[in-house]
Amino acid sequence: MALRMWASSAANALGVSCAPKSHLLPAFSLSRCFSTVLEGLKYATTHEWVKHEGSVATIGVTDHAQSHLGDVVFADLPEGGTVTAGKAFASVESVKATSDVNSPISGEIVEVNTKLSDSPGLINSSPYEEGWMIKVKPSNPAELESLMGPEEYKKFCEEEDAHH
Amino acid sequence: MKLTAQCFRPPNLTRAVLQLTLTCLILMQRVLKAWELLEVKSVLRDKIPVVRRFSGGGTVIVDHGTVFVSFVCNKDSVPSLQPYPQPIMAWSSLLYDQVFHGAGDFKLRENDYVFGNRKFGGNAQSIIKNRWIHHTSFLWDYDEINMAYLKVPARAPKYRMERNHSEFICRVKDFLPRSAFIEGIIKAAGTHFSLRFVPWDAIELSAAANFMPSSRMLTRQELKAAIDAEPESLLSQSM
Numbered sequence: 001m002a003l004r005m006w007a008s009s010a011a012n013a014l015g016v017s018c019a020p021k022s023h024l025l026p027a028f029s030l031s032r033c034f035s036t037v038l039e040g041l042k043y044a045t046t047h048e049w050v051k052h053e054g055s056v057a058t059i060g061v062t063d064h065a066q067s068h069l070g071d072v073v074f075a076d077l078p079e080g081g082t083v084t085a086g087k088a089f090a091s092v093e094s095v096k097a098t099s100d101v102n103s104p105i106s107g108e109i110v111e112v113n114t115k116l117s118d119s120p121g122l123i124n125s126s127p128y129e130e131g132w133m134i135k136v137k138p139s140n141p142a143e144l145e146s147l148m149g150p151e152e153y154k155k156f157c158e159e160e161d162a163h164h
Numbered sequence: 165m166k167l168t169a170q171c172f173r174p175p176n177l178t179r180a181v182l183q184l185t186l187t188c189l190i191l192m193q194r195v196l197k198a199w200e201l202l203e204v205k206s207v208l209r210d211k212i213p214v215v216r217r218f219s220g221g222g223t224v225i226v227d228h229g230t231v232f233v234s235f236v237c238n239k240d241s242v243p244s245l246q247p248y249p250q251p252i253m254a255w256s257s258l259l260y261d262q263v264f265h266g267a268g269d270f271k272l273r274e275n276d277y278v279f280g281n282r283k284f285g286g287n288a289q290s291i292i293k294n295r296w297i298h299h300t301s302f303l304w305d306y307d308e309i310n311m312a313y314l315k316v317p318a319r320a321p322k323y324r325m326e327r328n329h330s331e332f333i334c335r336v337k338d339f340l341p342r343s344a345f346i347e348g349i350i351k352a353a354g355t356h357f358s359l360r361f362v363p364w365d366a367i368e369l370s371a372a373a374n375f376m377p378s379s380r381m382l383t384r385q386e387l388k389a390a391i392d393a394e395p396e397s398l399l400s401q402s403m
Binding site: 046068069070073074076086088093094095096097098099100102160161163 | 194218219220221222244246248249250252253275287288289290291292293319
């Protein structure tokens, strides 16, 4: 009931034309909560982060992503192999939904966070630290340069949420 | 499942798929073990197929009384919709409110569709980079006997309040006529999209599509292994 009342009131606030039909559609995004963006990381438009230290890059999903996914109940991670920039390498399941996780860079997987099999909720509680997913030896370091820095990613998230 | 998963792949068209199920089978969630979700001995004895689903969502038993509705969309198909679980769920609940409004005390409750506090529709989603699926299995009707194959899950919505299946679910047919149900869904979808009806046999499911769905049927060996994996304490309770 609360959801219907919320949606009804939101419908009056936003009019969207869905060609060829035009009628009021509600704003579907939930109220904006502030997500953490860390310095020293690089970010993908699909809301994964990369921390490059020496010859290894650590990858996980951002605070913005985990807050939108909801409680993660299962993380389906690879056992090894390689990843390709822009392609899915894992999936996470939150209540009623599975969502792909895409790798920001290409490379060889050198370590997988096995803690996530017993504690997938670490992705929610500690997305940048204990919730990391894989460590990769980058095959094309230039790909890191095409990713967003913290300020750019923060602005990207704000614009994305404002647009919806 | 296979048809919906096939629609999820290129070409990236927005599709709504309405399916009527003919066979009794179990769609099992990915997360838990078979013995946690099913009365495995009964399932094996009666040769009920069990499919581990690729999308999120719980474990359900479907039969000739189940109606599946799946929306397979590009991420920009619905204006202003963020491709995350809760916004997609909110959008679909508004669509179905057009179908069920006035039929009963319809609402979205903890990701289920209910009349009052009884569930008649379960939801599941799969979200990839530029596409998402939202599907709902509606209990138009169901066979009470089939519910005995399912255990009450450990992780259940709060509003279930430990009720057994009979007390927890209800039939859509008790609330509105079938024509109103089916036509209502089509009409509601038509308020969001321009619709073009495609005959069933026009949808290609050939092996030439080189498509391997990630949902898969569990083998008898896997189900037997599930019995062996079940803790002794639970086995003795079920006997």
